[in-house]
Amino acid sequence: MPQLTGGQAIIKSLEQRGVKTVFGLPGGQLYYLFDALNQASKSINLINSRHEQGVGYMAYGYAKSTGSVGVYTVVPGPGVLNSSSALCTAYSTNTPVLCIAGQIPSEWIGKGAGLLHEIPDQLGVLRSLTKYAQRIEKPAEAPNLIREAYTKLLTGRPRPVALEMAEDILGVKEEVCLLDPIAEYEALAPDSDLIKDSAKLLGSAKNPLVVVGSGAMDAGKEVLEIAEMLQAPVTTLWSGKGVIDERHYLSQSNPAGHKLWSKADVILAIGTRLSIPRIHWGMDDHLKIIHIDIDDGELNRLGNPDIGILGDAQLSLTQLINTLPEYNRNRPSRKDELLSLKKGMLKEFEKNIGPQLEILNVIREELPEDGFFVDEVTQVGFASWYAFPCYHPRHFITSGYQGNLGYGYATALGVKAAHPDKKVISISGDGGFLYQAQELATAVKYGLDVVAIVFNNNSYGNVQNDLELMFEGQSIGAELHNPDFVKFAESFGAAGFKASNPNELRSAIQSAFAESGPALIEMTVGKMPRPWPYINLPKCRG
Numbered sequence: 001m002p003q004l005t006g007g008q009a010i011i012k013s014l015e016q017r018g019v020k021t022v023f024g025l026p027g028g029q030l031y032y033l034f035d036a037l038n039q040a041s042k043s044i045n046l047i048n049s050r051h052e053q054g055v056g057y058m059a060y061g062y063a064k065s066t067g068s069v070g071v072y073t074v075v076p077g078p079g080v081l082n083s084s085s086a087l088c089t090a091y092s093t094n095t096p097v098l099c100i101a102g103q104i105p106s107e108w109i110g111k112g113a114g115l116l117h118e119i120p121d122q123l124g125v126l127r128s129l130t131k132y133a134q135r136i137e138k139p140a141e142a143p144n145l146i147r148e149a150y151t152k153l154l155t156g157r158p159r160p161v162a163l164e165m166a167e168d169i170l171g172v173k174e175e176v177c178l179l180d181p182i183a184e185y186e187a188l189a190p191d192s193d194l195i196k197d198s199a200k201l202l203g204s205a206k207n208p209l210v211v212v213g214s215g216a217m218d219a220g221k222e223v224l225e226i227a228e229m230l231q232a233p234v235t236t237l238w239s240g241k242g243v244i245d246e247r248h249y250l251s252q253s254n255p256a257g258h259k260l261w262s263k264a265d266v267i268l269a270i271g272t273r274l275s276i277p278r279i280h281w282g283m284d285d286h287l288k289i290i291h292i293d294i295d296d297g298e299l300n301r302l303g304n305p306d307i308g309i310l311g312d313a314q315l316s317l318t319q320l321i322n323t324l325p326e327y328n329r330n331r332p333s334r335k336d337e338l339l340s341l342k343k344g345m346l347k348e349f350e351k352n353i354g355p356q357l358e359i360l361n362v363i364r365e366e367l368p369e370d371g372f373f374v375d376e377v378t379q380v381g382f383a384s385w386y387a388f389p390c391y392h393p394r395h396f397i398t399s400g401y402q403g404n405l406g407y408g409y410a411t412a413l414g415v416k417a418a419h420p421d422k423k424v425i426s427i428s429g430d431g432g433f434l435y436q437a438q439e440l441a442t443a444v445k446y447g448l449d450v451v452a453i454v455f456n457n458n459s460y461g462n463v464q465n466d467l468e469l470m471f472e473g474q475s476i477g478a479e480l481h482n483p484d485f486v487k488f489a490e491s492f493g494a495a496g497f498k499a500s501n502p503n504e505l506r507s508a509i510q511s512a513f514a515e516s517g518p519a520l521i522e523m524t525v526g527k528m529p530r531p532w533p534y535i536n537l538p539k540c541r542g
Contacts, residue, residue, distance in 0.1 A: 056086025061414025190311030203327030215271015406435020
C-alpha cells in the first residue's frame with residue numbers, strides 16, 4: 001500500500017472515479033489538498049474562482065449539464081457558508097455535487113477555541129444541506145468514505161454530498177489502500193404488479209397526461225414511447241425541460257399543461273414532486289394519479305397517489321412499455337389538436353409577454369440546437385420556463401424552486417467547463433449579474449467563452465414590480481446604480497457589446513459567438529409585462 005497524505009488519498013480516489021475537473025479556492029486549511037491537486041495536474045484540471053460561491057455554482061453547472069458528479073473544494077467556516085447557496089440549489093434540483101471542505105486542526109474541532117474559520121458544528125451544517133456528510137478522520141479512511149459518498153451520489157435520488165478533513169490530517173502520511181470504484185450500480189426495479197395495475201389504468205384512460213421532472217432526465221426515449229402509445233401530452237415547468245424535444249407535438253408548455261390538467265382523467269407523474277399541479281391546480285375524485293419516483297418519501301409527500309411506484313424511471317417505463325399494449329385502447333393521433341394548442345399558447349405569449357418572447361426567440365434562433373441556456377431570476381428568465389423551447393435533456397439549466405438570484409453566471413462557467421466545444425448563453429438581470437460579476441476574471445483566465453446577456457433596467461425589476469403593486473407604487477430599495485457593463489467586461493479582458501432591441505441583440509450574439517473568449521452583452525430594457533400569470537396559474541379542479 002502506498003504512503004499517502006490525506007490530500008493525496010482524496011485526490012487519487014477522485015482520479016480513480018474519472019474526475020477531470022475540480023473547482024476550488026485555496027486557503028490555509030487546504031494547502032496539502034491543493035498540493036495533491038498540483039501533483040495530479042495531468043489528469044485533473046483545477047479551476048479556481050474569485051469567491052467560494054463561484055466554485056460551488058460552477059460545480060453545480062458542471063453536474064447539472066452532464067449528470068456526472070461536479071466537485072468543488074473550499075476552506076471551512078466562511079468558505080463553506082459562502083458556497084452553501086450552491087449546495088441548497090443542488091439539493092433542491094437533485095444534482096450530484098461533491099463538496100470537499102477543509103477543517104480546523106483535528107485536536108481543536110468542537111472546542112470553540114476561536115481558531116481561524118472555526119464555526120460551531122460545521123459537519124452538522126453540511127448534513128442539513130446534503131444527502132450525506134462525513135468527516136475523514138485519517139488518510140486511510142478517505143478511499144472508503146469517497147466510495148460511500150459516490151454511492152450516495154449515484155444511487156437513489158441524486159443530491160449533493162460533503163466530506164471534510166482537518167488541515168493537519170490533509171498533510172499526515174500513512175499507508176492507504178485505494179479502492180476501485182464500483183463499476184455499476186443496480187437500478188431499482190419497480191413492483192411488477194403495480195406496473196400491471198398502471199397499464200390497466202392508463203390503457204382505459206380517455207385523457208391521460210404525463211408530467212415529468214428531473215427524475216425522468218435519462219428516460220426521454222421511454223417517456224416519448226409511452227406518450228406516443230397513449231397519445232398523451234407531456235408537460236413540465238423547469239425541471240423536466242428537454243426530457244423530450246419540445247418541438248414534438250406531444251411536448252406541451254406548463255401553461256398548456258394547466259389547460260390539459262382540467263380535462264385529464266389519469267396523470268402519469270415521472271420523477272417529479274408534482275407540487276405545482278397538486279397545490280395550485282387542484283385535485284378531485286375524478287383524477288387518478290400514477291406516480292413513479294426513485295424516492296419513496298416523495299410518493300406520498302403531497303397526497304396519496306392511486307398507484308405509487310418506487311423505482312428507477314427508465315426501468316419502470318421500460319416495463320410499462322412492455323405491459324401496456326395488452327390493455328391499451330385504440331387511440332387516434334392527437335397531433336392536429338395538440339399542435340393547435342401549441343399555436344394558441346404561442347399567440348397568448350405574443351400578446352401578453354411580447355417583450356420577453358421576442359428576446360427569447362432571438363436567443364433560441366441564434367443558440368445552436370445543442371447549445372446550453374442558463375436562466376436567472378429575471379423577467380426573461382421567468383418567461384423562459386414556459387416560452388423557451390429546449391431540444392435536449394440537461395440543456396436548460398435553472399435553479400428550480402430555490403430561485404437563487406445571482407446563481408446564473410458562475411453556473412454557466414461550470415457548464416462551459418464541462419462542454420468546451422458547445423455554445424453557452426447565460427442571461428441575468430443587472431441585479432443578479434453583479435452577485436457573480438467578478439467571475440469574469442475566471443472566464444478570461446480559463447478561456448470559458450460563455451456569452452452573458454445582462455438586462456439592464458437599473459433595478460431589481462421583479463422586486464420593484466411586486467412592491468409597487470403591494471405598496472401603492474413604492475419600490476422600497478429596488479432601484480440600482482450600475483456600472484457601464486461593457487466597459488466593466490472589457491476591463492477584465494472580455495469582449496463587450498450593447499443592444500437596445502431584439503435586432504441589435506441578434507447582431508450582438510452573432511458577434512459574441514465569433515469571439516474566441518468570453519463576452520458580455522448589455523441590453524437596456526424597460527419594464528416588462530408580468531410573466532407570473534402563466535406560472536401562478538389558478539385552480540382548475542376541485
